[in-house]
Amino acid sequence: MQLTHRFAADLAALWPEDERAGPLGLAVSGGADSLALLLLAHQAMPGRIAVCSIDHGLRSEAADEVALVERIAATRDIPFTPITVRLAPGNMQAQARAARYAAVADWALAAGLGAVATAHHADDQAETLLMRLNRGSGLAGLAGVRARSTIDGSDVTLLRPLLGWRKAELAKVVAAVGIIPVEDPSNTNPAFDRARLRARLAEADWLDPVQIAASAAHLAEGWQALEWYAELDWHEMVMREEGDAPGFSYCANVPRIIAIETIGRIIRELGGHVSRAEVARAWDRLWAGENASLGGVLAVPGVERVEKVGVMMRVWRFRPEPARGRVN
Structure with a gap:
Protein backbone atom coordinates (compact mmCIF):
# COMPACT_ATOMS: atom_id res chain seq x y z
CA MET A 1 0.00 0.00 0.00
CA GLN A 2 2.87 2.38 0.77
CA LEU A 3 4.29 1.87 -2.73
CA THR A 4 0.87 2.50 -4.24
CA HIS A 5 0.57 5.82 -2.39
CA ARG A 6 4.07 6.75 -3.47
CA PHE A 7 3.26 6.00 -7.10
CA ALA A 8 -0.03 7.92 -6.91
CA ALA A 9 1.80 10.96 -5.53
CA ASP A 10 4.49 10.79 -8.22
CA LEU A 11 1.82 10.52 -10.92
CA ALA A 12 -0.24 13.38 -9.46
CA ALA A 13 2.83 15.65 -9.49
CA LEU A 14 3.03 15.15 -13.27
CA TRP A 15 -0.66 14.75 -14.06
CA PRO A 16 -2.97 16.41 -11.53
CA GLU A 17 -6.45 14.99 -11.07
CA ASP A 18 -8.12 18.08 -12.54
CA GLU A 19 -6.19 17.60 -15.82
CA ARG A 20 -7.26 14.01 -16.36
CA ALA A 21 -9.64 13.93 -19.29
CA GLY A 22 -9.38 10.19 -19.96
CA PRO A 23 -7.76 6.93 -18.83
CA LEU A 24 -4.02 6.55 -18.43
CA GLY A 25 -2.44 4.44 -21.16
CA LEU A 26 0.55 2.26 -20.28
CA ALA A 27 3.13 1.01 -22.77
CA VAL A 28 4.15 -2.37 -21.35
CA SER A 29 6.83 -4.62 -22.81
CA GLY A 30 6.74 -7.56 -20.41
CA GLY A 31 9.98 -6.55 -18.71
CA ALA A 32 10.09 -6.02 -14.96
CA ASP A 33 10.06 -2.22 -15.19
CA SER A 34 6.94 -1.89 -17.30
CA LEU A 35 5.13 -4.70 -15.50
CA ALA A 36 5.75 -2.85 -12.24
CA LEU A 37 4.26 0.25 -13.85
CA LEU A 38 1.17 -1.79 -14.76
CA LEU A 39 0.80 -3.21 -11.25
CA LEU A 40 1.31 0.11 -9.48
CA ALA A 41 -1.04 1.99 -11.80
CA HIS A 42 -3.71 -0.70 -11.46
CA GLN A 43 -3.56 -0.41 -7.67
CA ALA A 44 -3.49 3.40 -7.70
CA MET A 45 -6.28 3.98 -10.24
CA PRO A 46 -8.26 0.77 -10.87
CA GLY A 47 -10.62 0.95 -13.83
CA ARG A 48 -8.86 4.04 -15.20
CA ILE A 49 -5.96 2.53 -17.12
CA ALA A 50 -5.45 0.79 -20.46
CA VAL A 51 -2.45 -1.18 -21.67
CA CYS A 52 -0.75 -1.73 -25.01
CA SER A 53 2.21 -3.93 -25.91
CA ILE A 54 4.25 -3.70 -29.10
CA ASP A 55 5.82 -6.40 -31.27
CA HIS A 56 8.51 -4.85 -33.49
CA GLY A 57 9.03 -8.11 -35.36
CA LEU A 58 12.72 -8.13 -34.41
CA ARG A 59 12.74 -11.20 -32.13
CA SER A 60 10.84 -14.46 -32.35
CA GLU A 61 10.03 -14.23 -28.64
CA ALA A 62 8.23 -10.89 -28.99
CA ALA A 63 4.82 -12.38 -29.79
CA ASP A 64 4.97 -14.50 -26.63
CA GLU A 65 5.92 -11.43 -24.60
CA VAL A 66 2.92 -9.51 -25.93
CA ALA A 67 0.75 -12.51 -25.03
CA LEU A 68 2.17 -12.48 -21.48
CA VAL A 69 1.19 -8.84 -21.02
CA GLU A 70 -2.26 -9.59 -22.42
CA ARG A 71 -2.79 -12.39 -19.87
CA ILE A 72 -1.66 -10.20 -16.98
CA ALA A 73 -3.99 -7.41 -18.11
CA ALA A 74 -6.90 -9.82 -18.64
CA THR A 75 -6.69 -11.21 -15.10
CA ARG A 76 -7.12 -7.65 -13.83
CA ASP A 77 -9.84 -6.62 -16.32
CA ILE A 78 -7.55 -4.01 -17.87
CA PRO A 79 -8.32 -3.10 -21.51
CA PHE A 80 -5.46 -4.39 -23.69
CA THR A 81 -4.35 -3.59 -27.24
CA PRO A 82 -1.62 -5.53 -29.07
CA ILE A 83 0.31 -3.44 -31.61
CA THR A 84 2.54 -4.70 -34.41
CA VAL A 85 5.03 -2.48 -36.21
CA ARG A 86 7.44 -3.36 -38.98
CA LEU A 87 10.76 -1.63 -39.55
CA ALA A 88 12.75 -0.86 -42.68
CA PRO A 89 16.44 -1.81 -42.85
CA GLY A 90 18.74 0.63 -41.05
CA ASN A 91 19.36 1.78 -37.51
CA MET A 92 17.01 -0.67 -35.82
CA GLN A 93 17.14 0.80 -32.33
CA ALA A 94 16.38 4.33 -33.52
CA GLN A 95 13.69 3.10 -35.90
CA ALA A 96 12.11 0.91 -33.25
CA ARG A 97 11.92 3.83 -30.83
CA ALA A 98 10.35 6.18 -33.39
CA ALA A 99 7.88 3.54 -34.59
CA ARG A 100 6.99 2.59 -31.03
CA TYR A 101 6.13 6.13 -29.99
CA ALA A 102 4.21 6.82 -33.20
CA ALA A 103 2.15 3.66 -32.68
CA VAL A 104 1.50 4.52 -29.04
CA ALA A 105 0.34 8.02 -30.03
CA ASP A 106 -2.07 6.56 -32.60
CA TRP A 107 -3.40 4.14 -29.98
CA ALA A 108 -3.85 6.89 -27.39
CA LEU A 109 -5.83 9.05 -29.79
CA ALA A 110 -8.00 6.18 -31.02
CA ALA A 111 -8.73 5.01 -27.46
CA GLY A 112 -9.46 8.48 -26.09
CA LEU A 113 -6.72 8.28 -23.47
CA GLY A 114 -5.85 11.28 -21.32
CA ALA A 115 -2.11 10.54 -21.28
CA VAL A 116 0.40 7.74 -21.81
CA ALA A 117 3.02 6.57 -19.31
CA THR A 118 6.24 4.64 -19.82
CA ALA A 119 8.40 2.90 -17.25
CA HIS A 120 11.66 4.87 -17.54
CA HIS A 121 13.26 4.87 -14.08
CA ALA A 122 16.18 6.43 -12.22
CA ASP A 123 18.72 3.91 -13.52
CA ASP A 124 17.61 4.60 -17.11
CA GLN A 125 17.92 8.33 -16.54
CA ALA A 126 21.38 8.01 -14.98
CA GLU A 127 22.57 5.92 -17.93
CA THR A 128 21.16 8.45 -20.40
CA LEU A 129 22.82 11.41 -18.70
CA LEU A 130 26.22 9.71 -18.42
CA MET A 131 26.12 8.52 -22.04
CA ARG A 132 25.32 12.02 -23.24
CA LEU A 133 28.00 13.58 -21.06
CA ASN A 134 30.46 11.19 -22.63
CA ARG A 135 29.35 12.32 -26.09
CA GLY A 136 29.66 16.03 -25.34
CA SER A 137 25.92 16.70 -25.59
CA GLY A 138 24.54 20.16 -25.10
CA LEU A 139 22.13 21.21 -22.38
CA ALA A 140 19.06 19.96 -24.26
CA GLY A 141 20.53 16.45 -24.34
CA LEU A 142 21.85 16.53 -20.80
CA ALA A 143 18.33 17.22 -19.53
CA GLY A 144 17.74 13.53 -20.23
CA VAL A 145 14.26 12.09 -20.69
CA ARG A 146 11.59 14.47 -19.45
CA ALA A 147 9.19 13.51 -16.68
CA ARG A 148 6.41 15.10 -18.72
CA SER A 149 6.42 15.91 -22.41
CA THR A 150 4.44 15.14 -25.56
CA ILE A 151 5.04 12.37 -28.06
CA ASP A 152 6.82 13.79 -31.11
CA GLY A 153 4.44 14.65 -33.92
CA SER A 154 1.37 14.59 -31.69
CA ASP A 155 -0.35 16.34 -28.80
CA VAL A 156 -0.40 13.16 -26.69
CA THR A 157 0.89 13.79 -23.17
CA LEU A 158 3.77 11.47 -22.25
CA LEU A 159 4.46 10.79 -18.58
CA ARG A 160 7.36 9.06 -16.85
CA PRO A 161 6.25 8.74 -13.22
CA LEU A 162 9.00 6.27 -12.22
CA LEU A 163 12.05 8.50 -12.68
CA GLY A 164 12.54 8.58 -8.91
CA TRP A 165 12.40 4.76 -8.61
CA ARG A 166 15.28 2.30 -8.78
CA LYS A 167 15.21 -0.66 -11.12
CA ALA A 168 15.65 -3.06 -8.19
CA GLU A 169 12.58 -1.60 -6.44
CA LEU A 170 10.46 -2.22 -9.51
CA ALA A 171 11.71 -5.79 -9.81
CA LYS A 172 10.54 -6.44 -6.25
CA VAL A 173 7.06 -5.14 -7.06
CA VAL A 174 6.76 -7.75 -9.80
CA ALA A 175 8.34 -10.56 -7.79
CA ALA A 176 5.93 -9.90 -4.92
CA VAL A 177 2.96 -11.05 -7.02
CA GLY A 178 4.76 -14.07 -8.46
CA ILE A 179 5.11 -12.82 -12.04
CA ILE A 180 8.26 -13.82 -13.93
CA PRO A 181 9.13 -10.96 -16.30
CA VAL A 182 10.81 -11.37 -19.65
CA GLU A 183 14.44 -10.39 -20.21
CA ASP A 184 15.39 -8.52 -23.37
CA PRO A 185 18.83 -9.86 -24.40
CA SER A 186 19.80 -6.46 -25.81
CA ASN A 187 19.88 -5.13 -22.23
CA THR A 188 23.07 -7.09 -21.58
CA ASN A 189 24.51 -7.20 -25.11
CA PRO A 190 27.92 -5.45 -25.02
CA ALA A 191 27.46 -4.47 -28.66
CA PHE A 192 25.26 -1.64 -27.37
CA ASP A 193 26.71 1.40 -25.59
CA ARG A 194 23.96 1.46 -22.98
CA ALA A 195 24.50 -2.18 -22.03
CA ARG A 196 28.24 -1.59 -21.56
CA LEU A 197 27.60 1.47 -19.42
CA ARG A 198 24.99 -0.41 -17.39
CA ALA A 199 27.55 -3.10 -16.58
CA ARG A 200 30.10 -0.50 -15.46
CA LEU A 201 27.54 1.31 -13.30
CA ALA A 202 26.71 -1.93 -11.54
CA GLU A 203 30.38 -2.10 -10.47
CA ALA A 204 30.47 1.54 -9.27
CA ASP A 205 28.47 1.37 -6.06
CA TRP A 206 29.63 4.87 -5.10
CA LEU A 207 27.44 6.34 -7.87
CA ASP A 208 23.82 7.01 -6.91
CA PRO A 209 21.48 6.75 -9.92
CA VAL A 210 18.67 8.53 -8.05
CA GLN A 211 20.90 11.57 -7.45
CA ILE A 212 22.18 11.47 -11.04
CA ALA A 213 18.56 11.38 -12.21
CA ALA A 214 17.85 14.36 -9.93
CA SER A 215 20.68 16.25 -11.63
CA ALA A 216 19.07 15.51 -15.00
CA ALA A 217 15.81 16.94 -13.65
CA HIS A 218 17.63 20.12 -12.56
CA LEU A 219 19.16 20.39 -16.03
CA ALA A 220 15.69 19.93 -17.53
CA GLU A 221 14.45 22.88 -15.45
CA GLY A 222 17.36 24.97 -16.69
CA TRP A 223 16.59 23.98 -20.27
CA GLN A 224 12.93 24.88 -19.77
CA ALA A 225 14.01 28.36 -18.67
CA LEU A 226 16.17 28.74 -21.77
Missing part, protein backbone atom coordinates in the same frame (compact mmCIF):
# COMPACT_ATOMS: atom_id res chain seq x y z
CA GLU A 227 13.28 27.63 -23.98
CA TRP A 228 11.13 30.31 -22.35
CA TYR A 229 13.78 32.96 -23.04
CA ALA A 230 14.19 31.74 -26.63
CA GLU A 231 10.43 32.12 -27.16
CA LEU A 232 10.69 35.69 -25.85
CA ASP A 233 13.69 36.34 -28.12
CA TRP A 234 11.71 35.08 -31.12
CA HIS A 235 8.79 37.42 -30.49
CA GLU A 236 10.84 40.48 -29.57
CA MET A 237 13.95 40.28 -31.73
CA VAL A 238 12.93 38.48 -34.92
CA MET A 239 11.09 40.35 -37.68
CA ARG A 240 9.62 38.88 -40.82
CA GLU A 241 10.64 40.71 -43.98
CA GLU A 242 8.52 40.45 -47.10
CA GLY A 243 9.60 41.10 -50.68
CA ASP A 244 10.84 39.14 -53.66
CA ALA A 245 12.70 36.83 -51.27
CA PRO A 246 10.83 36.76 -47.94
CA GLY A 247 13.02 36.17 -44.95
CA PHE A 248 13.77 37.29 -41.42
CA SER A 249 15.97 39.83 -39.69
CA TYR A 250 17.26 38.97 -36.24
CA CYS A 251 18.64 41.38 -33.65
CA ALA A 252 21.19 39.02 -32.14
CA ASN A 253 21.66 40.29 -28.63
CA VAL A 254 21.35 37.22 -26.40
CA PRO A 255 23.77 34.56 -25.18
CA ARG A 256 24.89 32.03 -27.80
CA ILE A 257 22.83 29.13 -26.41
CA ILE A 258 19.59 31.10 -26.78
CA ALA A 259 20.51 32.50 -30.20
CA ILE A 260 21.07 28.94 -31.41
CA GLU A 261 17.42 28.12 -30.59
CA THR A 262 16.18 31.28 -32.31
CA ILE A 263 18.27 30.73 -35.44
CA GLY A 264 17.13 27.12 -35.65
CA ARG A 265 13.53 28.31 -35.54
CA ILE A 266 14.19 30.83 -38.31
CA ILE A 267 15.66 28.10 -40.50
CA ARG A 268 12.64 25.87 -39.87
CA GLU A 269 10.27 28.73 -40.72
CA LEU A 270 12.10 29.05 -44.05
CA GLY A 271 11.71 25.34 -44.77
CA GLY A 272 15.16 24.12 -43.71
CA HIS A 273 16.16 21.36 -41.31
CA VAL A 274 19.33 21.68 -39.25
CA SER A 275 20.84 20.30 -36.08
CA ARG A 276 21.82 22.42 -33.10
CA ALA A 277 25.48 21.64 -33.86
CA GLU A 278 25.08 23.06 -37.37
CA VAL A 279 23.38 26.17 -36.02
CA ALA A 280 26.15 26.59 -33.45
CA ARG A 281 28.78 26.60 -36.20
CA ALA A 282 26.72 29.14 -38.17
CA TRP A 283 26.46 31.37 -35.08
CA ASP A 284 30.24 31.32 -34.73
CA ARG A 285 30.62 32.52 -38.33
CA LEU A 286 27.98 35.21 -37.98
CA TRP A 287 29.46 36.47 -34.72
CA ALA A 288 32.81 36.76 -36.48
CA GLY A 289 31.15 38.84 -39.22
CA GLU A 290 31.09 36.10 -41.86
CA ASN A 291 28.18 34.85 -43.95
CA ALA A 292 26.78 31.44 -43.08
CA SER A 293 24.83 28.94 -45.15
CA LEU A 294 22.72 26.23 -43.57
CA GLY A 295 19.59 24.32 -44.40
CA GLY A 296 19.22 26.09 -47.75
CA VAL A 297 19.27 29.49 -46.05
CA LEU A 298 21.87 32.24 -46.38
CA ALA A 299 22.55 34.30 -43.25
CA VAL A 300 24.28 37.66 -43.62
CA PRO A 301 25.56 39.55 -40.56
CA GLY A 302 25.57 43.29 -40.10
CA VAL A 303 25.49 46.09 -37.53
CA GLU A 304 22.86 48.81 -37.70
CA ARG A 305 20.76 51.13 -35.61
CA VAL A 306 17.59 49.42 -34.43
CA GLU A 307 14.78 51.95 -34.10
CA LYS A 308 12.72 50.05 -31.51
CA VAL A 309 15.62 50.21 -29.01
CA GLY A 310 17.48 53.22 -30.39
CA VAL A 311 20.97 51.68 -30.33
CA MET A 312 23.41 50.00 -32.69
CA MET A 313 23.00 46.22 -32.65
CA ARG A 314 24.06 43.14 -34.54
CA VAL A 315 21.36 42.46 -37.11
CA TRP A 316 21.52 39.21 -39.04
CA ARG A 317 19.37 38.65 -42.13
CA PHE A 318 18.18 35.27 -43.30
CA ARG A 319 16.93 34.50 -46.83
CA PRO A 320 16.46 31.29 -48.82
CA GLU A 321 19.52 30.76 -50.95
CA PRO A 322 19.07 31.13 -54.69
CA ALA A 323 18.83 27.66 -56.21
CA ARG A 324 22.02 28.15 -58.24
CA GLY A 325 24.11 29.14 -55.24
CA ARG A 326 22.61 26.84 -52.69
CA VAL A 327 25.07 24.87 -50.59
CA ASN A 328 23.82 21.47 -49.38
